[in-house]
Amino acid sequence: MKRSINAVYPGSFDPITNGHIYIAERAAALFDEVVVSVLLNPQKKAAFSVEERKAMAREALSHLPNVKVDSFSGLLVDFLRQEQSRIIIRGLRALSDFEYEFQLALMNRQLAPEIETLFIVTEARYSYLSSHAVKEIYQFGGAVHDMVPPGVFRRLRERFPLPRNILP
Numbered sequence: 001m002k003r004s005i006n007a008v009y010p011g012s013f014d015p016i017t018n019g020h021i022y023i024a025e026r027a028a029a030l031f032d033e034v035v036v037s038v039l040l041n042p043q044k045k046a047a048f049s050v051e052e053r054k055a056m057a058r059e060a061l062s063h064l065p066n067v068k069v070d071s072f073s074g075l076l077v078d079f080l081r082q083e084q085s086r087i088i089i090r091g092l093r094a095l096s097d098f099e100y101e102f103q104l105a106l107m108n109r110q111l112a113p114e115i116e117t118l119f120i121v122t123e124a125r126y127s128y129l130s131s132h133a134v135k136e137i138y139q140f141g142g143a144v145h146d147m148v149p150p151g152v153f154r155r156l157r158e159r160f161p162l163p164r165n166i167l168p
């Protein structure tokens with residue numbers, strides 16, 4: 001009998017961007033099930049609550065039937081064990097991501113040697129894109145509508161109303 005293979009794609013997703021969606025789409029094409037899991041970290045100040053981040057991710061990934069959205073707190077490897085998964089998916093943009101990702105992957109391997117981190121390289125047009133950049137650009141009146149899905153753009157407008165003369 002064929003064993004089904006599931007993977008976990010963790011992150012802050014504050015908010016989900018088109019770059020994240022691209023990685024989720026590629027992961028969904030490789031695995032039977034992908035769990036996009038939003039980190040609940042009370043120590044890190046987020047622009048959106050976990051429930052809002054999950055709702056935005058769910059909306060943005062609804063075209064992928066084998067992707068589900070969840071959240072986790074505590075250690076990522078504990079969440080993987082709970083999900084009975086052995087694969088962590090992370091997206092890689094520029095070389096600058098590498099050092100942080102390398103450390104994260106080695107830490108997780110130290111904690112759980114049976115778990116593997118797999119990197120999916122982003123597409124060139126998303127290589128500069130991050131949730132942090134989206135929030136900053138938006139708040140200074142820059143155009144972000146082609147960087148995030150429509151539901152995120154709507155929520156950004158609700159969360160950070162801009163002066164009338166600035167219409168991103």
Ligand code: PNS
Pocket residue numbers: 010011012013039074075076077103104107108
């Ligand atoms: O989108 P992000 O903020 O780059 O995602 C980072 C994330 C959520 C993958 C990472 O912070 C994480 O796994 N946090 C959970 C705590 C943990 O397991 N730490 C041990 C590895 S250093």
